Amino acid sequence: MNEIKLFCPATIANLSCGFDVLGLCLETIGDEMIIRKSSEKGIRITKIIGADLPMETEKNVAGVAALAFYQEASSREAFDYGFEIEIYKNIKTGSGIGSSSASAAGAVFGINELLGCPFTRKELVTFAMKGEVVASGSEHADNVAPCLLGGVTLVRGYNPLDVIRIDSPNELFAVVLHPHIEVKTADARAVLNPMIPLKNAITQWGNVGGLIAGLYTQDYELIGRSLEDVIVEPLRKKLIPGFDETKFDAMQNGALGAGISGAGPSIFALCKGHKTAEKVAFAMSESYQIIGIPFDMHLSKINPEGVKIN
Template sequence: MDSIKVFAPATVANVTCGFDILGFAVENPGDEIILKTCKKPGVVIREIKGDEGRLSHAVEENTATISILNYLTHVERDIGLEVYLHKKMPFGSGLGSSAASSVAGVFAINQLMGQLLTTEELLKFALEGERVASGTGHADNVAPSLMGGFVLIRSYDPLDVIKINTPENLHAVIIHPNIEVNTKDARNILKKNVPIKSAIRQWGNVGGLIAGLTMNDFGLISRSMEDAIFEPVRSMLIPGFDQVKASALEAGALGCGISGSGPSIFALSTADGTARKIGTVMKDQFAQIGIESEIFVSKINQKGPVILD
């Protein structure tokens, strides 16, 4: 094999109560990458599409190629490689854009090299891409993009990641308003200390959400999708958030919250038709305050990255 094309999915991180520890993959949008071997040693970025010229072509500064470089160093392979990256999701959207590129890169190179490492072993290399993008290696986007499905990060030191079983008919709707929220800004506004009462409430919701997912208990999922700590602060960065969330719940959503650090908002439902109805009313709410938006509807993506023809 001398070339490969891979798709890696976008993700929803935090999932209301699971700040920095929960995330799930969706079927769309996502990023695509093409790797081609060449005779001249070294990794070079030949083309980046869909980034409006915002991404660096320096391989040490790009999330996709830094994960590839670290992988090649680890497996002690010195090859020539041309990289073509197609960004197919908006920047600063809260959908794990940098994570999808990093996962696409490391998954593709592992396939090209004959799958020298397991999926679990690839995670630390994908995290390097996140570290380049945001300064920290958070796994709540990277892990679900790489592993697929709904993922719990139980610990970062040592890294302990668990894939959670989810109901077959669980659907997600994501709406991305045409505004941008900087991840660092969204993290900097958070309070450094949390009241014990709020923390206990949050822990109960995390446990309830995981139990609801594994038990196929939609009532428990719905009751547990509450963020008592971070959403009240971060939602101030998203115009119309309260109205959009209320409209989603009225339209039948099990729960609704901020995707990652925003501005995208997600909701969960039990059917595709309900999810599309929820997306429509959320879009209408943004339109009423003059904000254009884009809707994505899908089941939970259980596969993670895939090889494209």
């Protein structure tokens, strides 16, 4: 196998209560990538369609992640070829549904496949995280982990990296509304308080526990009750026009819960069943049309598989 075509799914990080630790994988939206062996050593980005992103390997999230992986893999077992990467972006950059993570995860997954899978999907998370530094300035796994592993993922900790994959219930659907505004990562970080009340933290970790328990027991109501963020959402939602109204309409129409996807600006809702998800998507659209900012809508089952060969 000298060439591989991939589907690299979008992801929702944080899931309200699980700031910086939880994420889930989507099924109906994602990038495509083609990775191929080349006689020239090293990593080259040869094509980017659908986004204005740097072609230089060292400045591109896919390139940086691929390089980190390439260096480690070739230090274990030498090989005299390199890899070319083509990226076909469907996930808009800056949308808050893991655009950079999809590229980083796809790059390392693809090269690993072409090398005969010397690393597990879980092991690939570390390399994909290196790509995230280019996009956000820090190594974090809350989007690359669900993109690589599928389902819902918990990043328990980083020293050492400890990622737990959790099956999500069959009837769990996500609706995502992406308003076409830019929320700079720096701004999304700047609104946060470095110190928080212990009281709120207790509420938050109660909800994280509830959400994990709800996922394992397929208790949709418990999942819904746990989708509450008393720490980050109250601050970040100010950066997203129409957030409160859209969330309200999602909840009124049967969503289990709703919140900010990653650092925003996308707004997500989780729903039980496709029918409810459609109703919620319609209500959120209606609601956002009044705001007057253009937007995209996505509706997706939770993707149990993660990045895959297409």
